[in-house]
Amino acid sequence: MAQAADKPLAGITLNLASMNDQFSAVLAQIAPEFKEATGAEIKVDIMDYGSLLTKTTADFVAHTAGYDLITMDIVWAGQFAANGYTIDLNDLMKRDAKELDAADIYPKLTEALGNYKGKQVAYPFAGYANVLAYRKDLFDAAGLKAPETMEDLVAAAYKLTDPAKKQYGFVANGQKGPAVAQDWMQYNAEMGGAILDKDGKPALNSEANIKSLTVYRDLFKKAAPPGAADYDWGGREESFRQGIAATMQTWSVGAPGYYDPKTSKVVGKVDVALAPRGKGLPKIYGIGGWGLAINADAKDKQKEAAWTFIKWVTSPKIQKEMNMLGAGSYIRKSTVTDKELNAKYPFLPVLNEVFENGDGDYRPRIPEYPEIQDILGTAVNSVLVGTVEPKAALDAAQEAAAKLF
Amino acid sequence: MNLTRSVESKAATGFSPVPFATRRKFFLLAMALPAVAYVIALGVFPLVKGMWYSLYEYNLLKPARTHFVGIDNYINLLADADFRGAIANTVIFTVFSVAIELVFGFVIALALWRDDRFNRVCLTLILVPVTITPLVVGLIFKGLLLADYGMVGYYLAQWGITDPRGLFATPSTALATLIFIDIWEWTPLVALILLAGLKALPGDLLEAAAVDGATAWRTFRSITLPLMLPAVMLALTLRTIDAFRVFDSVFVTTGGGPGNSTNTLMVYAVKEGLSFFNIGKASAISNIALLCVAIIAICFILMIRHFDKKANGR
Numbered sequence: 001m002a003q004a005a006d007k008p009l010a011g012i013t014l015n016l017a018s019m020n021d022q023f024s025a026v027l028a029q030i031a032p033e034f035k036e037a038t039g040a041e042i043k044v045d046i047m048d049y050g051s052l053l054t055k056t057t058a059d060f061v062a063h064t065a066g067y068d069l070i071t072m073d074i075v076w077a078g079q080f081a082a083n084g085y086t087i088d089l090n091d092l093m094k095r096d097a098k099e100l101d102a103a104d105i106y107p108k109l110t111e112a113l114g115n116y117k118g119k120q121v122a123y124p125f126a127g128y129a130n131v132l133a134y135r136k137d138l139f140d141a142a143g144l145k146a147p148e149t150m151e152d153l154v155a156a157a158y159k160l161t162d163p164a165k166k167q168y169g170f171v172a173n174g175q176k177g178p179a180v181a182q183d184w185m186q187y188n189a190e191m192g193g194a195i196l197d198k199d200g201k202p203a204l205n206s207e208a209n210i211k212s213l214t215v216y217r218d219l220f221k222k223a224a225p226p227g228a229a230d231y232d233w234g235g236r237e238e239s240f241r242q243g244i245a246a247t248m249q250t251w252s253v254g255a256p257g258y259y260d261p262k263t264s265k266v267v268g269k270v271d272v273a274l275a276p277r278g279k280g281l282p283k284i285y286g287i288g289g290w291g292l293a294i295n296a297d298a299k300d301k302q303k304e305a306a307w308t309f310i311k312w313v314t315s316p317k318i319q320k321e322m323n324m325l326g327a328g329s330y331i332r333k334s335t336v337t338d339k340e341l342n343a344k345y346p347f348l349p350v351l352n353e354v355f356e357n358g359d360g361d362y363r364p365r366i367p368e369y370p371e372i373q374d375i376l377g378t379a380v381n382s383v384l385v386g387t388v389e390p391k392a393a394l395d396a397a398q399e400a401a402a403k404l405f
Numbered sequence: 406m407n408l409t410r411s412v413e414s415k416a417a418t419g420f421s422p423v424p425f426a427t428r429r430k431f432f433l434l435a436m437a438l439p440a441v442a443y444v445i446a447l448g449v450f451p452l453v454k455g456m457w458y459s460l461y462e463y464n465l466l467k468p469a470r471t472h473f474v475g476i477d478n479y480i481n482l483l484a485d486a487d488f489r490g491a492i493a494n495t496v497i498f499t500v501f502s503v504a505i506e507l508v509f510g511f512v513i514a515l516a517l518w519r520d521d522r523f524n525r526v527c528l529t530l531i532l533v534p535v536t537i538t539p540l541v542v543g544l545i546f547k548g549l550l551l552a553d554y555g556m557v558g559y560y561l562a563q564w565g566i567t568d569p570r571g572l573f574a575t576p577s578t579a580l581a582t583l584i585f586i587d588i589w590e591w592t593p594l595v596a597l598i599l600l601a602g603l604k605a606l607p608g609d610l611l612e613a614a615a616v617d618g619a620t621a622w623r624t625f626r627s628i629t630l631p632l633m634l635p636a637v638m639l640a641l642t643l644r645t646i647d648a649f650r651v652f653d654s655v656f657v658t659t660g661g662g663p664g665n666s667t668n669t670l671m672v673y674a675v676k677e678g679l680s681f682f683n684i685g686k687a688s689a690i691s692n693i694a695l696l697c698v699a700i701i702a703i704c705f706i707l708m709i710r711h712f713d714k715k716a717n718g719r
Contacts, residue, residue, distance in 0.1 A: 054679050061465040061682070080468055174574070176662025226562065226569035227552030229663065239553060367466070371681055382664035389577050 007039030048266030112360025113289035122291025126329030474620025510595030
């Protein structure tokens, strides 16, 4: 009886569908702690990106309520909101405002990781910052400073490329599909391009987009490792850790890996800096990451327990604990500025800057996003492998995208 | 009249009035019923449902937009250059991989025909690729052939044999590489089927040919090959239908890229169905694929009949 009183959720099992990112292993690791605290068991089902999307969507459309909690990629927010897959967290957030200490969470992350037109479809859980990782040793040797603008980055990339020495100045995702689409959208935004126009309609073949795609292609041709047109996130990170690429824009979540001598040949030679942006353009640092959402089909008791879990896992104490374990996922100002974490991960001030000034919408968070990403993924890849010119590719992509609206 | 007799016979023997032939028919029908139900539930029902879906704009993510569109899905597909490209890729993939597998398979089967220990060991060894799932095969080859880190791909690029971007990232070689992988994986199966055919050949015919002094080529052309036709057709049909549905290895190696150069029908259907949940369009693609497979199967049946007529004069 006494046990029931201090473990209010005893007997409940929550199924969590999780993306296979750094945080997922940590989630599974700390799940027993939640059971210790509340009595509820957390089952973490870790999947790759495609399986996660397919399995959770199937769960939603068939109303099978197989998962109570779902990690939601920032770009799925539009779909989740449009179809009411997950419960609106606004009321719960208002009810438990005191407990949540929401002021400590970066407002940009609360917005980007789960808010869609005022509706909170997921709670911010793992914020990623787009950052520039670069080889400080190579930059110093060549007398270069850390690139602040895209123009600097392009110039440095060309200067540091020497195929004879297996040294390349630049690397990015080139593989057909989400990989190349997402990386290019990042560069495109930094060079002043945009996917949607002011009315929210696709504007893929704008002048700025064509220009940025041309620059991107030239970088691949002349400054990237030859196989980069086939790299996805894994290949890209590997080329940087193996020391063949001098600069790479990436998600902050991968940064702990460069400091680990087991996987990295560049320990002590790397610096993580703010991502560059086009000369004279406003600060737009890319924000990505994951929110935690509650399945709308779950039973009320499960929903309440899931909300308890969200409150617990996003609390300052657990956030710090997760990141000490290498989750690489930040949402709280107090975690990002934590002394102990800063000693371990010296790049955290960069995250602070990105989360304060970031942009979560350079990849449009609209219900049509998956199709637009696919169209761009094929178009940009075709340009990189040289079968089409940038303008023709984006013209065709625009035509296909316009049909979706 | 009939009735009276059966009543009489019942009175005489105590058996049921239904004649044996009728009872047998009912019994056989009852025995077939589970199979019929099975086929209806798992074959006919999904097929009809799939055809029905293909007449709708039906996206699970946009339920509000669902409405009947008739054959619009099919018209849009045929007008879609990506789809036509996918058909072309699928046909090229199927024709080349199956043709080469048949030739290699036949050569291997002939080489392993004689039953001795060496051949038995060889047969076991060459069957290894068949036991690995296509998905894993794709991942293995991807790992081997990557231009920058692959154990094979690195040297191929280094020595200038392949494009420095790697076999999978070069539009002109990506499809050929996938065909190579399919051949690597499935030639042993073809060899096994053909070897079974060879072992079943009537020995006396071959002996008679040898006694008559026929050359090896003549024996092969006039006796072995015609008699092997059923086995060849079996291998051909199995592999063609399977190759036409290629998905796993493409999905994990190129995802249909670079560009759309290795996009196959099934990759396209899975993308529409399971990435975009576009059930209407995905059903239409699957139906077209089904139609293609049916046409291929009919062609093979006609071919078998033709050869059979020629060989047996029937």
